[in-house]
Amino acid sequence: MTCPVCRGNDFTELGEKNNFPLVLCRGCTQRFVHPMPSAQVIDDYYAKYWINTKNIRNGDKKIRKLKSILAPVLRRAPGKTFLDIGCNTGFGVEAARRLGHEATGIDLSAEAIEIAERLYPRNTFIAGTAQDFAQRGRQYDAVLCREVIEHMPEVHSFVAALKTLMKVGGVLWLTTPDAGHFRVPKDFPSWKEVIPPEHVSFFNIDSLRRLLGEYGIEILHKTLLWKPSLRVLARRVS
Ligand SMILES: [Zn+2]
Structure with missing residues (x-):
């Protein structure tokens, strides 16, 4: 099996976590679970995936915080349509709506989507994958993708779908743990973000x-953070 990012096959072993071996790709510096867990292992895991009820209780606080994060992103969008990929119970979608956007959220969890529809009925929510949703042919001015890509065993089909879902000139706000951050432990598997099969792919700004x-x-801006988290503003340029 090749590197999920550069498709190379020259790896350095990093040890293991939860019985999943981890490697560093020497070609592109991506770290990942190798071999990737099968689709079955991932599906079984997500069938039991929890919904954070504490987040549901703190909905208004979460929406206020997301509004402040999204406002400068949405100002750079060419128009007023918004998509949250991995929307969970809908805070990001509702935050975008309150900022004047026509907002849609998708999530793998049908349970999360049901809750989102009940809490924030003025938006559109759809259960399913980005890859399936992209086939509907709609494109958005702004896309939010928070803490999603580290869950993906197959990142190329995901990013191809992301591209299809963005208008040319559309903006993306993407967050994921930052494996290249100076505060990530030297003993990589001991990093708290290394939690396979939930997190399987670990990016740094270069990968x-x-x-x-x-x-x-194209990445336009990376937020400087004390926390090992990658937060980037990007634009579809072609
Ligand atoms: Zn690679």
Whole structure:
């Protein structure tokens, strides 16, 4: 099996976590679970995936916080349509609606989507994958993708779908743990973000730029953080 980002096959072993071996790709510096868990293992895991009820209780606080994060992103969008990929119970979608956007959210969890529809009925919510949703042919001015890509065993089909869902000129706000951050432990498997099969792919700014760039999505800005988290603003340029 090759590197999920650069498709190379020259790896350094990093040890293991939860019985999943981890490697570093020498070609592109991506770290990942190798071999990737099967689709069955991932599906079984997500069938039991929890919904954070504490987040539901703190909905208004979450929406206020997301509004402040999204406002500068949405100001750079060419129009007023918004999509949250991995929307969970809908806070990001509702935040975008309150900022004047026509907002849609998708999530793998039908249970999360049901809750989102009940809590924030003025938006559109759909259960399913980005890959399936992209086939409907709609494109958005702004896309939010928070803490999603580290869950994906197959990032190329995901980013291809992301591109299809973005208008040319559309903006993306993407977050994921930052494996290249100076505060990530030298003993990589001991990092708290390394939780396979939930998190299976660990990006740094270079591997993320490389992957998005292959699909015409250019990183415009990376937020400097004390926390090992990658938060980027990007634009579909081609
Ligand atoms: Zn690689």
